[in-house]
Amino acid sequence: MNHIVSSFGTTVRQLREQHGWSQEALAARAELNRSYLGELERGQAIPSLLTIHKLSIALGSSLSNLMAHAERIAQTRTVRGIELTAIAC
């Protein structure tokens, strides 16, 4: 799965945990299925713009902040991937 998809999932999990919410609690607030939210947090589901929008409202964040958070995680993972490749070479 694409880096940005898994980074978006991690973003949602991190922000949810910052609120101290369970997956059930966030799923209810965002009107999403709990197991779908689990897949999404693990980077196993690709959200649509509407789902991303629902999550941003439920998490009290703007869409652009949510994406900036995901981009930072994706960037860090890319750098780590390059470092690990360099060590292996």
Next chain:
Amino acid sequence: MNHIVSSFGTTVRQLREQHGWSQEALAARAELNRSYLGELERGQAIPSLLTIHKLSIALGSSLSNLMAHAERIAQTRTVRGIELTAIAC
């Protein structure tokens, strides 16, 4: 259709026109179907995170910038909607 979906479509159209590209040219760069891109620009299709990511790369913008642009358009439309409602009352 949701405000954010149509605002995202307008964002893509505006950035594409800033580059001076046809829908065909952007569709080719983003590896999307031309008619799907047309629907997306008119707010008639809901893009997935992967499609949004492809478009951000093709347009030379970050995901967060693309979303910030769409949020500004959505906000302007909401304000205009409120103003028109006030005039009608």
